[in-house]
Amino acid sequence: MNKSSSAGRLPRAKGIDMATCYMPKECARKVRHLVLPTVNQKIVEEFITILGMRETFEEHGVPIPNKIVMYGPPGTGKTLTAFHLAKMLELPLILVRLDALIHSHLGETGSNIRKIFEYAKQSPCVLFLDEFDAIARTRESGDEVKEMARAVNTLLQCLDDFGDNSIFVAATNLEKDLDRAIWRRFDTKMTYSLPDNESREQYIKLLIGEFGQEEGLAELACQRLTGCSFADIEQIILKAKRKAIIAGLPLCWQHVSVSYDEYNPAVQ
Ligand SMILES: Nc1ncnc2c1ncn2[C@@H]1O[C@H](COP(=O)(O)OP(=O)(O)OP(=O)(O)O)[C@@H](O)[C@H]1O
Ligand SMILES: [Mg+2]
CATH class of the missing domain: 3.40.50.300 (P-loop containing nucleotide triphosphate hydrolases)
Structure with a gap:
């Protein structure tokens, strides 16, 4: 063992x-x-x-x-x-x-x-x-x-x-x-199923935490990440956070959008 x-x-x-x-x-x-x-x-x-x-x-x-x-x-x-x-x-x-x-x-x-x-x-x-x-x-x-x-x-x-x-x-x-x-x-x-709107938004907010200050960021991300699994959402938001850290900026919509395109999730 x-x-x-x-x-x-x-x-x-x-x-x-x-x-x-x-x-x-x-x-x-x-x-x-x-x-x-x-x-x-x-x-x-x-x-x-x-x-x-x-x-x-x-x-x-x-x-x-x-x-x-x-x-x-x-x-x-x-x-x-x-x-x-x-x-x-x-x-x-x-x-x-x-x-x-x-x-x-x-x-x-x-x-x-x-x-x-x-x-x-x-x-x-x-x-x-x-x-x-x-x-x-x-x-x-x-x-x-x-x-x-x-x-x-x-x-x-x-x-x-x-x-x-x-x-x-x-x-x-x-x-x-x-x-x-x-x-x-x-x-x-x-x-188990893919997150619905409510769960997706809840999860995105948990992941963003203190990182995002842009108004409406979680809601926008929630729309964009429709059809993603929780695991995909996690990867995309982490990628976006890394981009924000590199840029020395608060997390913003641009980071999430670019990360989504780069990650290219298999949306169902
Ligand atoms: N319901 C959820 N709530 C929060 N985070 C989640 C949830 N589902 C998945 N995640 C995130 O995605 C990662 C992978 O999830 P998990 O391993 O539980 O998926 P799974 O359903 O067992 O998938 P698989 O069928 O591929 O084994 C978790 O470590 C977590 O970070
Ligand atoms: Mg598993």
């Missing part, structure tokens, strides 16, 4: 080198701003509230949710939400490296999946599988090799045996490709 700089308090699992562990403080540093649509905000808040009321839910015999799948286009905050959850729940985040998990040797992928789930069960954590479609693809698709079908079966077993000590979070851009049986295992589903 690779440990990131401030990590190191989790027990070491023998032979696992497929994941990086981020301690809650580190997760907090990664999530400076998170702009979520109201519906997702509510889902996250309720999830955290429920986990804070474990005993009460046990008394009522109602199981707590602990398996989340997040899906939607790139750069819309799925990975960021996983870090936010770990921060809020004060749990370490175990980020699985899929390239290490998926193995060309027969049976190895399944045994890797088992190892990582066993590891995550040892002590409370957020187990995060990004680009989840890479291992949870539907078993029906004709070009799938048997090895991957076996891996999906293993994954199903692991999800069923996961218990409720830890949280399982998966993210994907390709939710339609996910195996339906896997899909059914999730108790919490969150859809």
